[in-house]
Amino acid sequence: MTKKQSIIRRGPLEYSKIKWLKYFSVVFFIVLYAPIINLIIFSFNDSRLNIVWRGFTIKYYVKALQNETLILSFINSLSIAFISTMISTLIGLSAAICLWKFNFRLKTYYDLSLLVPIIIPEICMGVAMLIFFNSVHWPVFTIWPLNLSEIIIAHISFSFPFVVIIIRARLGNLNKSLIEASKDLGATEWITFRYVIFPFIKPALIASSLLTFILSLDDFIITFFTSGPNNITLPVKIYSMVRFGVSPEINAASTILIMIVIISTVLIIKFLNYEKDLK
Amino acid sequence: MDSWKVKKKFFTFSIIPGFAWIMVFFFLPLAFVWIMSFGEKSNIIDVVITGTLDNYTRAFDRVYFKVLAHSFLISLITTFICLIISLPIAFLISFSSRRIKTFLMILIILPFWTNLLIRTYSLIAILRTEGHVNKILEFLWIKINNVLLFLGIYDGQLTPNEFIPLNLLYNNFSVIFGLVYIYIPFMIIPIYVVLDKFDKSYIEASLDLGAGQIKTLFKIIIPLIYPGIISGVLLVLIPCLGSFVTPDLLGGSNSQMIGNVIERQFKSANDWPFGAALSFLLIYITIGLILIHSLFSKKIVEEKIL
Amino acid sequence: MYKNNRGLSRRNLILGSSAFAAGLTLSPYSINAYSSEEENKLNFYNWDTYIGxxxxxxxxxxxxxxxxxxxxxxxxxxxxxxxxxxxxxxxxVPSNNFVEKMIEANMLSPLNHNKIKNISNIETRFLNASFDKNRKYSLPYMWGTMGIGYAKDKVKEIPDSWSFIYESDKYSGRIAMLSEAADVIGMGLKYLGHSINSKNPSHYKEVEELIISQKKHIKVFAEDNGQDLLASRDVYLAQEWNGDVGQVMLEDNNIDYLIPKEGSLIWEDCLCIPNGAPHPNNAHKFIDYIYDANVGAEIADYIQYATPNKAARKLLGDDYNKNTSIFPEESVLDKCESQLYLGEDILKIIEDSWTRIRAA
Structure with missing residues (x-):
């Protein structure tokens, strides 16, 4: 906003100051967070059932932190999500650039084929992966993170197309004259990528990696069919656990995870701002 | 857009990772299941590939059409609601200051760090007959009654005489609510990603030239962020079609979706060939619809996304 | 615990670099298969919270x-x-009908009873089973029943018949059925006076019609949370497993469980060793350990299911042994049947009719 505009009570583009938009988003965030707040509150409930409040306790936190398999599955799931996000972002990025930059025969087919992992019912893909890893005699590893390799591979397969779709949506808006200008000035492909394209798609990269991360963290069916005795994961543990109803232990564990995320993002943002100040 | 022949090296380098990955780690595994869809069960676990089309013809039973139509309806409604909600939210984020932008993005993603199942059960706790929503409504109902009584306007009671809790769970409403809740970031994020970087002077120009906000929205903004909307629709509509956890947990006795039927073929029915056939039919139908859509809006789609 | 795991994985990483190459050449089944000198490991595949x-x-x-x-x-x-x-x-740990199915599909390896000394602790009536002759492949781990869980403060009479679930509008909109096709339809057969294990297709047609006409009164086909729905009074009657209802009965005195007069279904989860198990010796050792009196008592006391281990029961008090939701009376049990594996054709009939029921 320029100075002149800020004198006017609300500039034409200050959508964040429109009243109904504000109220709408407040309601949106309340609804979005209601279940989360509910589970945080009930993680302190002194009852195995999440139904009536029976007094405050932290015993489920103690239990969750003492539950060896729960912690192991937590670490496994986070590792899977982290590694598969990194790899699928890289693969997705290269595929998106390729599809955006080049014309080639069979391009439409490649394009459509990238949609199939999104369309396919999860269980069908899970079974496909199960048969595949069985018939190629995928080796059994007991070493971290190789013990997670099957799950990671399957997760990359269904999540990198998401990255492609999001990055391409963003690239669709890239002003091609920028690239021509860069080339006219003698920049190589790499320089153009590094200084023109990359900064432009950076938000899409971040956004899509956030999405793939939660996709991976949430996936149950495909993970179930690709896991074995050496790689228990959180969703598999949780799906089996809730057979007896959701125990506050799970709520406690989820709360801890949310707190870790909040604290680490706050720290990262602080750190980034600090760096910027230094500059 | 360049022809691939111009920069062969760059082209090869950029196409190989994605192409090789999807071929080896997706289509190759999928081929096993595809072949299976032309097979017959010979005993409990063995499938003989006979080239039969029985599994496909069996899928043309009326009951599966009914389920499929129901799934499409639910998914379309969900996608539409997601879109309606996401547009203003994406607007709000992309027109916020940089620092708030990051904050809002994280705020949207954060709830999804909790497992889907846990979130769904928490949603159940909120929506059920004795859940928080009904508790709040009952509280308000009593308060309003008290105010009315105090003012003497009404003889103390709204009709009906007792607060009747809303049935918010175990019907199609709750399935749609749950699906919107799960898939909303997959709509917000693509729209935001596109909205964020387009040239905002277009909007200003349009407003300056006397077009109203609404007109600007439909004539300028929506066409410009069309790629984002299309991506969002793809990322919400398609996964919705195959979803089964949400209809299972939040749905009532009538909320069976095609995802549930397919899941049962692979699990309790132990009929993998039929499950495979159903899955592939779903894939064909979806791809068919995408192709039809791209024919109709060929120009925009070719340029921007497909 | 957390520290231990981390330390372990770090050490594994160092060891791993050399083991990596070796690991690549090993196929999954060649590791130590059936050697008498097994590594000290065991992979146990179980339901969660189902062991001490x-x-x-x-x-x-x-x-x-x-x-x-x-x-x-x-x-x-x-x-x-x-x-x-x-x-x-x-x-x-599969359930009875799945034990039979897996035997049929040749997925289980026979147990060596000589290696399981504590087998003598098992009640004699469990030492033979309709689904596994002479217990060649399986041993009983826990057993239980299916019945009706109900809210005493909302249901006026004692719902002692399956008709309350399958053919009644009395508590319309407050009834939960299970969502597993075979269980729901099997119990429908029982209600109509047939065997749970009927192989007559026309019986299945009858049940299908019965459930379709009852559907408007059913609130939900509950995945596995019928007990939660009862506790929150979203439903007043729920078709459920005894153990699940038992969980909420601990906290809510107004909830009770019964087996209807038509009889019901008995389930039994069994310990089995699947084919290709890498550590069969340890597996036998483990199964033997489970049937030790003290160990059995500890497990039963923690998970509150009925154990077939008579030595373990002797160590537990009346709270457990006299609890009728865990151990129904013999007269009730006589009317119950256990589910058998009915063959793929009947299973297909069940699944298809379930799809029609849900879509109706």
Whole structure:
């Protein structure tokens, strides 16, 4: 906003100051967070059932932190999500650039084929992966993170197309004259990528990696069919656990995870701002 | 857009990772299941590939059409609601200051760090007959009654005489609510990603030239962020079609979706060939619809996304 | 615990660099298969919260065998997972009809009863089973029944008949059925006076019509949370497993469980060793350990299901032994049947009719 505009009570583009938009988003965030707040509150409930409040306790936190398999599955799931996000972002990025930059025969087919992992019912893909890893005699590893390799591979397969779709949506808006200008000035492909394209798609990269991360963290069916005795994961543990109803232990564990995320993002943002100040 | 022949090296380098990955780690595994869809069960676990089309013809039973139509309806409604909600939210984020932008993005993603199942059960706790929503409504109902009584306007009671809790769970409403809740970031994020970087002077120009906000929205903004909307629709509509956890947990006795039927073929029915056939039919139908859509809006789609 | 795991994985990483090359050449089943000198490991595939809190760590301190546990949520998952080959599990816990199905599909290896000394602790009536002659492949782990859980403060009479669930509008909109096709339809057969294991297709047609006409009164086909729905009074009557209802009965005195007069279904979860188990010796050792009186008592006391281990029951008090939701009276049990594996054709009839019921 320029100075002149800020004198006017609300500039034409200050959508964040429109009243109904504000109220709408407040309601949106309340609804979005209601279940989360509910589970945080009930993680302190002194009852195995999440139904009536029976007094405050932290015993489920103690239990969750003492539950060896729960912690192991937590670490496994986070590792899977982290590694598969990194790899699928890289693969997705290269595929998106390729599809955006080049014309080639069979391009439409490649394009459509990238949609199939999104369309396919999860269980069908899970079974496909199960048969595949069985018939190629995928080796059994007991070493971290190789013990997670099957799950990671399957997760990359269904999540990198998401990255492609999001990055391409963003690239669709890239002003091609920028690239021509860069080339006219003698920049190589790499320089153009590094200084023109990359900064432009950076938000899409971040956004899509956030999405793939939660996709991976949430996936149950495909993970179930690709896991074995050496790689228990959180969703598999949780799906089996809730057979007896959701125990506050799970709520406690989820709360801890949310707190870790909040604290680490706050720290990262602080750190980034600090760096910027230094500059 | 360049022809691939111009920069062969760059082209090869950029196409190989994605192409090789999807071929080896997706289509190759999928081929096993595809072949299976032309097979017959010979005993409990063995499938003989006979080239039969029985599994496909069996899928043309009326009951599966009914389920499929129901799934499409639910998914379309969900996608539409997601879109309606996401547009203003994406607007709000992309027109916020940089620092708030990051904050809002994280705020949207954060709830999804909790497992889907846990979130769904928490949603159940909120929506059920004795859940928080009904508790709040009952509280308000009593308060309003008290105010009315105090003012003497009404003889103390709204009709009906007792607060009747809303049935918010175990019907199609709750399935749609749950699906919107799960898939909303997959709509917000693509729209935001596109909205964020387009040239905002277009909007200003349009407003300056006397077009109203609404007109600007439909004539300028929506066409410009069309790629984002299309991506969002793809990322919400398609996964919705195959979803089964949400209809299972939040749905009532009538909320069976095609995802549930397919899941049962692979699990309790132990009929993998039929499950495979159903899955592939779903894939064909979806791809068919995408192709039809791209024919109709060929120009925009070719340029921007497909 | 957290520290231990980390330390372990770090050490594994260092060892790993050399083991990596070796690991690549090994196929899943060649590792130590059937050698008498097994590594001290065991892979246990179980339902969650279905074993004593300290059972596995005690087993380790007693025998030195480290148990890795992995979980499944239902029998169908277990079956689907093992169908294409055993990914490395040593002991699994399928229910009776699945034991039979897996025997038929040649997925289980026979147990060596000589290696399981504590088998003498098992009640004699469990030592033969309709689904596994002479217990060649399976031993009973826990058993229970299906019945009706109900809210005493909302239901005026005692719902002692399946008609309350299957053919009544009395508590319309407050009834939950289970969501597993075979269980719901099987119980419908029982209600109509047929056997749970009927092989007559026309009986299934009858049940289908019965459930379709009852559907408008049913609030939900509950996945596995019928007990929660009862506790929150979203429903007043729920078709449920005894153990699940037992969980809420501990906290809510107004909830009760009964087996209707028409009889019901008895389930039995069994310990089995799947084919291709990498550590069969440890698996036998583990099964033997489970039937030790003290160990059995500890497990039964923690998970509150009916144990077939008579020595263990002697160590537990009346709270457990006299609890009728865990151990129904003999006269009631006589009217119950256990589900058999009916063959793929009947299963297909059941599944198809379930799809029609849900879509109706």
């Amino acid at each position: 809190e300290d059972t596995l760590s005690n087993f380790k301190s007693e025998t030195g065998v480290v148990t890795k546990i992995d979980f499944f949520a239902d029998n169908d998952e277990l079956f689907a997972k093992l169908r294409e080959g055993n990914p490395g599990y040593d002991v699994i």
